[in-house]
Amino acid sequence: MRVITRFAPSPTGRLHLGHAYSAALGRKHGARWLLRIEDLDPGRARPEFVVGIREDLAWLELEPDGAPIVQSERTHLYAAALDRLKAQGLVYPCFCTRADIAASLTAPHGDAGSAYAGTCRGLPDDPDRRAATPHSWRLDAAKAIAAAGGVPGWIEQDGSRHEGSAAMIGDAILARKDAPSSYHLACVVDDADNGVSLVVRGADLKPSTPVQRLLQVLLGLPEPTYLHHPLVLHDDGRRLAKRDQAPTLAAMREAGVDGRALADALGVGILPTGYRLALP
Incomplete structure (x- = not known):
C-alpha cells in the first residue's frame, strides 16, 4: 500500500x-x-x-x-463530525473562561486543557443559553471511553504498540468559542479524509495521540501509523x-x-x- x-x-x-x-x-x-x-x-x-x-x-x-x-x-467537515459526537451524547457545551478554568485547577501550574475540572459537565441542556453565550464544545472523556470500549492504543512506525490510558485523556475541547474546531478534531478528520496512513510529527505532539485515537474510534475513522520524531x-x-x-x-x-x-x-x-x- x-x-x-x-x-x-x-x-x-x-x-x-x-x-x-x-x-x-x-x-x-x-x-x-x-x-x-x-x-x-x-x-x-x-x-x-x-x-x-x-x-x-x-x-x-x-x-x-x-x-x-x-x-x-473545510470547516463543514469538522462541524459534521462534531454533530455526530453530539448525536451520541459524547460532548457538552462549556461556558468557562480561561480565568474560570485556571481558578478551578488544584495545581496552579497545571495544564488547563487536560486538567479541566468538569465545571460544565452535567449541566442541563439550555438552547437559549447556548444561543446567547459564547461557548466551546468538550469531549465527555468518561462517556467517550465507555462508548469506545476502552482507550485505544496506537502503533508507531517502528512497529511498537503503545497503550493508552484514561489518565491521558481529559475533557478535551473539540470546538472553541472563536474557532470551528480544535486541533484534535480537525486533525483526525483531515487525516482520514486525505488518506494519511503515516502521521509524521514531533514528539511534543505524542500526548495528543490518545485523544485523537479515541476520536478515530468514535467516528469510525481509519487508524494511521505514527512516527513521533x-x-x-x-x-x-x-x-x-x-x-x-x-x-x-x-x-x-x-x-x-x-x-x-x-x-x-x-x-x-x-x-x-x-x-x-x-x-x-
Whole structure:
C-alpha cells in the first residue's frame, strides 16, 4: 500500500529548522506527501505566513503532491463530525473562561486543557443559553471511553504498540468559542479524509495521540501509523520555538544556505552545526 504522509504547519510565524526536519522526514517516508495549512486560529494565523511556508518549501525543494489542504476551507467537515459526537451524547457545551478554568485547577501550574475540572459537565441542556453565550464544545472523556470500549492504543512506525490510558485523556475541547474546531478534531478528520496512513510529527505532539485515537474510534475513522520524531534543539538544549524567535529558514536562505542540500541532510538525520536532536 502506498504510504501517504503530510506536513501540517500553522501559519502563525516563519518556519524554523525543526519544521524543515519534520517536513524532510515526512517527504522521505511518504510516496505521497501532502501540505496542510492549519489556519483555524483567527487570532494568530496570517496570510503572509502561508506565503512564507510555500517559499520555504520551494527553497528546500520539498514540493507537496497536489494543492495545499487549507483547514479554514473545510470547516463543514469538522462541524459534521462534531454533530455526530453530539448525536451520541459524547460532548457538552462549556461556558468557562480561561480565568474560570485556571481558578478551578488544584495545581496552579497545571495544564488547563487536560486538567479541566468538569465545571460544565452535567449541566442541563439550555438552547437559549447556548444561543446567547459564547461557548466551546468538550469531549465527555468518561462517556467517550465507555462508548469506545476502552482507550485505544496506537502503533508507531517502528512497529511498537503503545497503550493508552484514561489518565491521558481529559475533557478535551473539540470546538472553541472563536474557532470551528480544535486541533484534535480537525486533525483526525483531515487525516482520514486525505488518506494519511503515516502521521509524521514531533514528539511534543505524542500526548495528543490518545485523544485523537479515541476520536478515530468514535467516528469510525481509519487508524494511521505514527512516527513521533525527536525535536531539534540548540546545542545547549534549548528548544526551537517561534515564540523564542528561533532562527528562521528565511534567515538561513538569506545567509546563502543551500536549501536542497539542507533538506537532503535533514532527511537522513544530519543537522547543521549548532543543533542536535533531543535524546529519546
